[in-house]
Amino acid sequence: xxxxxxxxxxxxxxxxxxxxxxxxxxxxxxxxxxxxxxxxxxxxxxxxxxxxxxxxxxxxxxxxxxxxxxxxxxxxxxxxxxxxxxxxxxxxxxxxxxxxxxxxxxxxxxxxxxxxxxxxxxxxxxxxxxxxxxxxxxxxxxxxxxxxxxxxxxxxxxxxxxxxxxxxxxxxxxxxxxxxxxxxxxxxxxxxxxxxxxxxxxxxxxxxxxxxxxxxxxxxxxxxxxxxxxxxxxxxxxxxxxxxxxxxxxxxxxxxxxxxxxxxxxxxxxxxxxxxxxxxxxxxxxxxxxxxxxxxxxxxxxxxxxxxxxxxxxxxxxxxxxxxxxxxxxxxxxxxxxxxxxxxxxxxxxxxxxxxxxxxxxxxxxxxxxxxxxxxxxxxxxxxxxxxxxxxxxxxxxxxxxxxxxxxxxxxxxxxxxxxxxxxxxxxxxxxxxxxxxxxxxxxxxxxxxxxxxxxxxxxxxxxxxxxxxxxxxxxxxxxxxxxxxxxxxxxxxxxxxxxxxxxxxxxxxxxxxxxxxxxxxxxxxxxxxxxxxxxxxxxxxxxxxxxxxxxxxxxxxxxxxxxxxxxxxxxxxxxxxxxxxxxxxxxxxxxxxxxxxxxxxxxxxxxxxxxxxxxxxxxxxxxxxxx
Amino acid sequence: xxxxxxxxxxxxxxxxxxxxxxxxxxxxxxxxxxxxxxxxxxxxxxxxxxxxxxxxxxxxxxxxxxxxxxxxxxxxxxxxxxxxxxxxxxxxxxxxxxxxxxxxxxxxxxxxxxxxxxxxxxxxxxxxxxxxxxxxxxxxxxxxxxxxxxxxxxxxxxxxxxxxxxxxxxxxxxxxxxxxxxxxxxxxxxxxxxxxxxxxxxxxxxxxxxxxxxxxxxxxxxxxxxxxxxxxxxxxxxxxxxxxxxxxxxxx
Numbered sequence: 001x002x003x004x005x006x007x008x009x010x011x012x013x014x015x016x017x018x019x020x021x022x023x024x025x026x027x028x029x030x031x032x033x034x035x036x037x038x039x040x041x042x043x044x045x046x047x048x049x050x051x052x053x054x055x056x057x058x059x060x061x062x063x064x065x066x067x068x069x070x071x072x073x074x075x076x077x078x079x080x081x082x083x084x085x086x087x088x089x090x091x092x093x094x095x096x097x098x099x100x101x102x103x104x105x106x107x108x109x110x111x112x113x114x115x116x117x118x119x120x121x122x123x124x125x126x127x128x129x130x131x132x133x134x135x136x137x138x139x140x141x142x143x144x145x146x147x148x149x150x151x152x153x154x155x156x157x158x159x160x161x162x163x164x165x166x167x168x169x170x171x172x173x174x175x176x177x178x179x180x181x182x183x184x185x186x187x188x189x190x191x192x193x194x195x196x197x198x199x200x201x202x203x204x205x206x207x208x209x210x211x212x213x214x215x216x217x218x219x220x221x222x223x224x225x226x227x228x229x230x231x232x233x234x235x236x237x238x239x240x241x242x243x244x245x246x247x248x249x250x251x252x253x254x255x256x257x258x259x260x261x262x263x264x265x266x267x268x269x270x271x272x273x274x275x276x277x278x279x280x281x282x283x284x285x286x287x288x289x290x291x292x293x294x295x296x297x298x299x300x301x302x303x304x305x306x307x308x309x310x311x312x313x314x315x316x317x318x319x320x321x322x323x324x325x326x327x328x329x330x331x332x333x334x335x336x337x338x339x340x341x342x343x344x345x346x347x348x349x350x351x352x353x354x355x356x357x358x359x360x361x362x363x364x365x366x367x368x369x370x371x372x373x374x375x376x377x378x379x380x381x382x383x384x385x386x387x388x389x390x391x392x393x394x395x396x397x398x399x400x401x402x403x404x405x406x407x408x409x410x411x412x413x414x415x416x417x418x419x420x421x422x423x424x425x426x427x428x429x430x431x432x433x434x435x436x437x438x439x440x441x442x443x444x445x446x447x448x449x450x451x452x453x454x455x456x457x458x459x460x461x462x463x464x465x466x467x468x469x470x471x472x473x474x475x476x477x478x479x480x481x482x483x484x485x486x487x488x489x490x491x492x493x494x495x496x497x498x499x500x501x502x503x504x505x506x507x508x509x510x511x512x513x514x515x516x517x518x519x520x521x522x523x524x525x526x527x528x529x530x531x532x533x534x535x536x537x538x539x540x541x542x543x544x545x546x547x548x549x550x551x552x553x554x555x556x557x558x559x560x561x562x563x564x565x566x567x568x569x570x571x572x573x574x575x576x577x578x579x580x581x582x583x584x585x586x587x588x589x590x591x592x593x594x595x596x597x598x599x600x601x602x603x604x605x606x607x608x609x610x611x612x613x614x615x616x617x618x619x620x621x622x623x624x625x626x627x628x
Numbered sequence: 629x630x631x632x633x634x635x636x637x638x639x640x641x642x643x644x645x646x647x648x649x650x651x652x653x654x655x656x657x658x659x660x661x662x663x664x665x666x667x668x669x670x671x672x673x674x675x676x677x678x679x680x681x682x683x684x685x686x687x688x689x690x691x692x693x694x695x696x697x698x699x700x701x702x703x704x705x706x707x708x709x710x711x712x713x714x715x716x717x718x719x720x721x722x723x724x725x726x727x728x729x730x731x732x733x734x735x736x737x738x739x740x741x742x743x744x745x746x747x748x749x750x751x752x753x754x755x756x757x758x759x760x761x762x763x764x765x766x767x768x769x770x771x772x773x774x775x776x777x778x779x780x781x782x783x784x785x786x787x788x789x790x791x792x793x794x795x796x797x798x799x800x801x802x803x804x805x806x807x808x809x810x811x812x813x814x815x816x817x818x819x820x821x822x823x824x825x826x827x828x829x830x831x832x833x834x835x836x837x838x839x840x841x842x843x844x845x846x847x848x849x850x851x852x853x854x855x856x857x858x859x860x861x862x863x864x865x866x867x868x869x870x871x872x873x874x875x876x877x878x879x880x
Binding site: 216377378379470476478485509 | 703739758765
């Protein structure tokens with residue numbers, strides 16, 4: 001066993017040694033073996049244009065070395081602050097390569113066009129040059145957001161795309177340039193806010209202009225980040241639908257109101273000696289942290305788009321058309337399909353697809369003779385984007401004619417804007433059975449229909465509200481007039497009654513529980529018995545004392561002692577003798593003396609004075625009460 | 629004092645007599661109106677009958693009055709108000725089979741078929757609210773009596789505890805039924821045809837669908853003039869306050 005363990009330990013030791021060797025080799029290759037690629041340098045700026053109150057990040061990357069110290073050029077109007085350096089080592093097909101990236105923050109001191117010249121990088125592995133970078137420093141953002149003639153603090157600026165794209169702008173995409181009146185046209189609204197500017201939306205985008213209805217927009221739009229012209233923007237996107245309600249050519253644009261929190265640029269000392277001009281403290285983070293913000297309410301307006309709203313063609317309009325425009329499908333089910341006479345069948349008709357569901361009305365039975373139909377209920381379930389989903393109609397149908405064998409065809413009409421034609425969807429007839437009905441041989445369809453129509457005309461005046469015949473008649477007595485029904489538990493008397501009942505229940509329960517507890521507690525019972533007997537004997541003693549009956553007094557004393565000690569020692573009271581008392585009680589106990597006196601009196605006729613009797617009585621009471 | 633006492637007694641008696649006469653006259657007038665409305669119903673003038681019964685409801689209600697009013701509305705084609713008043717009458721006289729029967733007939737006639745009830749729904753609707761409450765109290769009293777009073781002759785401890793458990797179960801059932809019924813105490817009935825359920829509490833909000841006249845709805849929170857309601861089929865949405873009326877008649 002020991003041998004085996006030693007063998008295992010030896011094996012593990014070898015394995016660990018091998019792993020350690022591999023690690024050392026990797027480290028050796030990474031650190032010692034010359035890097036195979038030659039030294040290459042590159043530089044990039046994250047923005048080609050940025051305002052004077054912002055900074056840009058300059059990254060200088062050198063491949064083929066693990067460390068370098070670039071010599072940053074001195075450029076009038078620019079300052080560079082180093083922000084960190086990172087090293088990356090890669091091994092591809094056994095070849096190691098390393099690259100080091102140094103990040104600098106570029107702060108502009110004035111507006112204008114600048115060029116960062118080629119930077120020479122000298123490393124222990126060689127030298128490299130970066131390429132020059134051209135960029136522009138523009139005016140402060142806050143200045144860009146405000147029109148020249150407007151107050152900078154309180155006026156509401158209207159930002160139209162193209163005017164102030166550096167701060168915020170809006171883009172609207174419509175899927176179509178022409179639509180039919182009432183047709184749902186998907187619309188995508190994107191609001192761009194320059195990243196880093198805190199923005200509060202005061203309104204959701206709203207349509208400017210008449211003749212359009214924009215569906216309710218989601219209060220929480222999709223939030224993304226996009227780079228536009230090398231500038232990062234926070235983008236809010238709403239996908240919704242628009243429908244034209246007024247025919248003709250319209251121009252549409254959207255606007256939204258927002259409050260921008262624009263940072264106020266701190267003044268820097270020209271000599272650069274202020275504490276806040278320290279390269280570290282001059283960071284934009286500290287600008288944001290310590291700097292003040294100014295609220296600016298703006299209206300962001302989208303570019304104008306043209307949309308022509310056409311009227312629906314009159315030609316080919318089916319009779320059951322109620323204004324549904326789009327692309328729909330129809331499915332119909334019935335349940336139950338085996339019914340008792342007079343039992344309703346629930347017809348579930350689902351219209352699904354894309355279109356103006358608010359205009360979608362319940363499909364209709366192509367043939368309703370022999371049927372009593374009820375007003376359908378409807379439920380719209382939107383799914384998959386604006387204007388997409390399904391509308392479910394439930395209609396109760398009762399077969400008046402027990403010979404009917406199928407639920408007739410259900411039709412639904414809509415206008416298809418793609419083909420610019422009206423379409424009629426038809427379901428298949430659904431077979432069903434009325435229980436107990438005799439199935440007759442099917443006559444030729446035309447004959448049957450004629451017959452049914454005749455029958456129905458004779459039977460009922462179709463859907464006119466007729467008095468209900470099977471109602472129980474009116475009551476002829478007015479009855480006791482009172483107030484409206486009130487819940488019993490809200491009536492005061494009932495509440496009092498319930499409270500009293502609960503209190504009574506609790507009291508009785510507590511008393512009962514106490515009695516049960518006492519009955520099941522032997523110590524308590526013993527205590528009560530001792531107390532009871534002591535009270536009796538003390539009464540006897542008092543009577544004997546009053547009658548100056550020495551014999552009776554001592555007998556009562558003796559009995560009292562025997563009873564109390566008997567209960568305490570759990571032995572028969574009469575069996576307790578003076579010897580027991582002397583054995584179990586202390587020698588100076590009064591009880592021994594009293595018991596002894598009682599025995600002497602019983603056998604020797606000893607008499608006691610009333611003073612002695614009183615003294616005995618007091619001591620006895622004290623001693624015995626002490627036992628309780 | 630002696631001189632004035634008989635006069636005061638006489639005045640009080642006269643006043644009591646007058647009050648009694650006024651009350652009697654009022655009762656007679658109500659009875660007369662009730663009979664007139666009943667006759668109008670008999671003649672097929674259901675709208676007139678419903679108006680007259682409705683006028684009587686303003687002074688107080690009885691199960692008979694609400695039942696007749698509901699019948700008048702049902703025959704006049706106002707199924708929503710008919711169902712509303714049957715429901716109100718049912719709360720005053722839960723065991724009246726005429727009310728239950730007519731309510732079912734009107735519902736059936738108007739296509740207001742109720743979905744099959746689950747077991748717990750059937751249990752809750754087995755009794756009315758006050759019946760459940762009464763059952764709970766009586767069962768509790770019996771539970772306490774069986775448990776706390778001395779055992780009657782011949783009864784064992786086992787039978788005492790069995791009886792106590794039974795009454796405790798009845799108490800729990802009564803409380804459960806009461807709670808279940810009270811959840812529907814403030815339900816309302818849709819009284820206009822094709823009321824629209826909306827996704828938001830605004831007239832311009834998109835419609836989820838229509839809700840049939842006569843459908844029971846459970847109102848929740850209120851926003852402006854719209855209640856968030858849930859109907860018998862479990863659909864919920866915002867319904868205009870005027871589109872339904874609560875079954876509970878507010879006491880004047």
